[in-house]
Amino acid sequence: MLGQMQSQPLLISSLIEHAERHHSATEIVSRRVEGDIHRSTWGKTAQRARQIARALDALGLAFGDRVGTLAWNGYRHLELYFGVSGTGRVLHTLNPRLHPEQLAWIINHAADTALCFDMTFLPLVKGVAAKCPTVKHWIALCDADALPADSGIPGLKSYEAWIGEQSDATYRWPDLDENSASSMCYTSGTTGNPKGAVYSHRSTVLHAYGAALPDALSCSARDSILPVVPMFHVNAWGLPYSAAAVGCKLVFPGPALDGKSVYELIEAEQVSMAAGVPTVWQMLLGHMQANGLRFSTLKRTVIGGSACPPAMINAFNDDYGVEVLHAWGMTEMSPLGTVCTLKNAQLALPPQEQLKVRLKQGRSLFGVDMKIVDDAGHELPWDGKAYGDLLVRGPWIIASYFKGEGGDPLRYDEHGRGWFPTGDVATIDADGFMQITDRSKDVIKSGGEWISSIDVENIAMAHPAVAMAACVGMRHPKWDERPIVVVVKKPGAELSREQLLAFYEGKIAKWQIPDDVVFVDAIPLGATGKMQKMTLREQLKDYVLPELRAQA
Amino acid sequence: MLGQMQSQPLLISSLIEHAERHHSATEIVSRRVEGDIHRSTWGKTAQRARQIARALDALGLAFGDRVGTLAWNGYRHLELYFGVSGTGRVLHTLNPRLHPEQLAWIINHAADTALCFDMTFLPLVKGVAAKCPTVKHWIALCDADALPADSGIPGLKSYEAWIGEQSDATYRWPDLDENSASSMCYTSGTTGNPKGAVYSHRSTVLHAYGAALPDALSCSARDSILPVVPMFHVNAWGLPYSAAAVGCKLVFPGPALDGKSVYELIEAEQVSMAAGVPTVWQMLLGHMQANGLRFSTLKRTVIGGSACPPAMINAFNDDYGVEVLHAWGMTEMSPLGTVCTLKNAQLALPPQEQLKVRLKQGRSLFGVDMKIVDDAGHELPWDGKAYGDLLVRGPWIIASYFKGEGGDPLRYDEHGRGWFPTGDVATIDADGFMQITDRSKDVIKSGGEWISSIDVENIAMAHPAVAMAACVGMRHPKWDERPIVVVVKKPGAELSREQLLAFYEGKIAKWQIPDDVVFVDAIPLGATGKMQKMTLREQLKDYVLPELRAQA
Secondary structure, eight states, rough: OOBBBBBOOOOOHHHHHHHHHHHTTOEEEEEEETTEEEEEHHHHHHHHHHHHHHHHHTTTTOOEEEEEOOOOOOHHHHHHHHHHHHHTTTEEEEEETSOOOHHHHHHHHHHHHHHOGGGGGGHHHHHHHOOTTTTOOESSSOOGGGGGOOOTTTTTTHHHHHTTTTTOOOOOOOOOOBEEEEEEEEOOOSSSSSOOEEEEEEHHHHHHHHHHSSTTTTOOTTTTEEEEEOTTTTHHHTHHHHHHHOOOEEEEEEOOOOOHHHHHHHHHHHHEEEEEEEHHHHHHHHHHHHHHHHHHHHHEEEEEEEESOOHHIIIIIIHHOOOEEEEEEEEGSSSOOOOOOOOOOHHTTHHHHHHHHHHOOEEEEETEEEEEOOTTTOOOOOOOSOEEEEEEEEETTTSOGGGGTEEEEEOOOOOOEEEEEEEEEEEOOOOOOOOEETTTTSSSSEEEEEOOHHHHHHHHTTTTEEEEEEEEEEEETTEEEEEEEEEEEEETTOHHHHHHHHHHHHOOGGGGSSSSSEEEEEOBBBBSBBOHHHHHHHHTTTTOOOOHHOOO | OEEEOOOOOOOHHHHHHHHHHHHOOEEEEOOOSSSSSEEEEEHHHHHHHHHHHHHHHTOOTTOOOOEEEEEEHHHHHHHHHHHHHTTTTTEEEEEETTTTHHHHHHHHTTOOOOEEGGGGGGGHHHHHTTTTOOOOOOEESSOOSSSOTTEEESEEHHHHHHHOOOOOOOOOOOOTTTTTTEEEEEEESSSSSOOOEEEHHHHHHHHHHHHHHHHTTTTTTTTTEHHHOOOTHHHHHHHHHHHHHHTTTEEETTTSSHHHHHHHHHTTOOEEEEEHHHHHHHHHHHHHHTTTOOSOOOOOOESSOOOOHHHHHHHHIHOOOOOEEEEEEEEHHHHSSEOOOOOOOTTSOHHHHHHHHHHHBBBBBBEEEEEEOOTTTOOOOSSSSSOOOEEESTTBBBBBBBGGGOOOOOEEEESEEEEEEEEEEEEETTTOHHHHEEETTTSEETTTTTOOOOHHHHHTTTTTTTEEEEEEEETTTEEEEEEEEEEEEEETTTOOOOHHHHHHHTBGGGGSSSEEEEOOOOOBBOOTTTTTEEEEHHHTTTTOOHHTTTOO
């Protein structure tokens, strides 16, 4: 027996239509690449999105064609979010921080047919244009008169001139299949080539509902939301979509992510909620502390991308009365998986105990199932102690990558249900608060037990003579793997192997203490400052564990 | 091009699974029919829902079979919400306030195969059982030892014994098509026979997301929510589902809806949000005022079902610091359509202006499109003045009634999109706040213009000599219809036709003033206290407008 409800598909066009009808006058404020502050509204955004739709039709782009963007957070990027996806084309947000070679590789892999970019990225685009034969249309996100006389890009158009040709702003959004692709984003690809996550209208709308819930990002029409997290970073955590669903004000920082610029924007636009990665908040807090400033409207910050340091949570909460919400997600998850919104039980804890909970990545939203499993795939208990591979499933989590790259990423349970392996190792406590303890590939598997490389590193880092520490597993014939710790000493500091190993005693189980310490001058770091353990392991390829040296 | 996301269906079973995994210990507190307070949890609810699932399988009920309930708000009813729908059977909530003949008609029309009822309704069930041949299983929601020796119902089982037979509480919820029927509810049917709205898993889950949003019912795991609105009244506005999605505490009042019982429950269970119809809140406020009581935890009340009087909004807000949220919906809408959550612009208004907004039914949630149209189906402006038939569409609004009763209820626009006519006449202002001004069938259409029967009645009711007034339209050869007002005078009061007509002057446009006043001893009222205008029109079938009497 079937239900007898309307079979209206879940579409991104319905988000912008809702925002226009119900929140037409609500502002979209952007600090532009040009440096000035630009004011738009949901009504204007909807109108210009329809102009984009007509302009894409005029270019003859086919259904499903990819339209790339290389842009900061701003009103034109927002218009493209709705204008491109609403028509059934696929918005492909590109990360301008990538190496040009990698950028060209991704554009070619996605076969983008048009590319819209902020003028700040003109040099980058010039460098890759000749290597991207699929791109037929280059569009600079600027006024017609801001276009350079000789850009070096064949047929370059200004965005304003391009959409300005469509003086008729009427357009009927097509009734697409809700499972149609709406947008895509490539993973950073620390191993192998980047892989594309392809979102659908359905997944995007469901994520918009889930992310806006009170215990997630809590979006209301009364809010003024500042997404500092880039729109090229998993759709700014989906905030543009949730914002349209609830009709809140949006404030975009453009390229100015320094503490002063962000602070001034928060104050001028009465921002109530801001979302971003820890580094941005570090700059903001530094600026405020140096200048004795206060927030007058900010109530919440959502922090994700990497783990938030305790000192930052305390500074926001204790010094500025701003609630910090730790969040966790992935490109493959649209991205939101968990938000660390406390329940009444945690709110009743003393401050130090509460902080321990706030450091966790949080509880999953309805729509995200999660579990932790051991090597054999058996589910582990939610006791806050057992840790295992974190697997997730749900309607806004990928089933496969674009073009099937990497094969089938899912792991199937006994009921045939596919789970996406996050690549993280985590604990989950009885209240459902998840905490990432390691990356799966970094965890050391010793004698059937797991050792968190992060725990081993944190202890070394707490030693006054240690500047940086990396823990990696080394093959062992009996134990499978044994941990060693690779250490960079602070300039001028003295530290012996025996001293550091002794430092571990009492801080960690005896069998978790590293077998050896290797002193090096530097540990290889990636572009985002993360330790490159793959490279480190490569450098250690001739290393032999002390216990095995006699035999060698 | 399709998205590459997981194709997980939206299912009611996923709601209870989420609540169990993430909020197992969160309480479900019920005042029972037995009079005592019962304490359960989401964990126990999930476990007992699985026992129901196994017990339904044991009875041999087929996929899609209807399981009726005649029950107050309580933990067993909640268990049936998930246990019945989760398996692919259809939960059919019955309204015990209906006349037994109508109840039997509905049970037969739905062809319920099992019926679960609270012991308070045993006399009612005894009266209809013989007339309901489709019902093979009668289950009393009580302990085994509470079952009367001779109930008069063949094969009557106690719920606790029935589910208790399933000692194994493991069960794998089936992976249903999300468009499968999950539950049904009949409209009250003021004209003709009642009609069944058949909800799907998809519509229910989407409604659960929408209703839980900050600007709708705002449900968080921190909340303790008291649904006073009956679970047989459009699934208690969907609160059981939204509550499972967010894992909040639920508090059920059972049959005790008097002011004292409701107040004590709110205080004892630290209720933060309560939802119900105005009459219940009137009793609650009366009890509090008479006893000088205060709320210690209640923050919000959601009021729907009928328009909320201004005095009630003021009393909650000014005297008790409780925010009143006016909401509007229909059985055909799952039910939520609009909630009157103010935006910043309205919050900045002076109190009297703000109250005017709070009296409106509110703004639509994302997921509900609405428009107002004139007789020709042309859309009317959102200016707060123009009024017309209110039409709605969205994924949790019905497409048709059970068994196709009443034909195709939708009206189709120029794009072939079907809109459900609510039967209400409304205005919508520029900020999207909708206000119902009349029922479509009651509005008087005079010379191409519409006259609100409610406006005409409210003016008469403001006259000190008037106890009750009903405005109805009378056929007129030139103007189509002209309004007259039917009046019951207060006992001993004196009032002439001319005095009342003079009272209208200056309060309403001249052409909107009724053509005549008809004094009667009583106006026919329905079971819920609403005026029965159809009966009234029948009583007035020989009435002739003054202007036409000469010609007659």
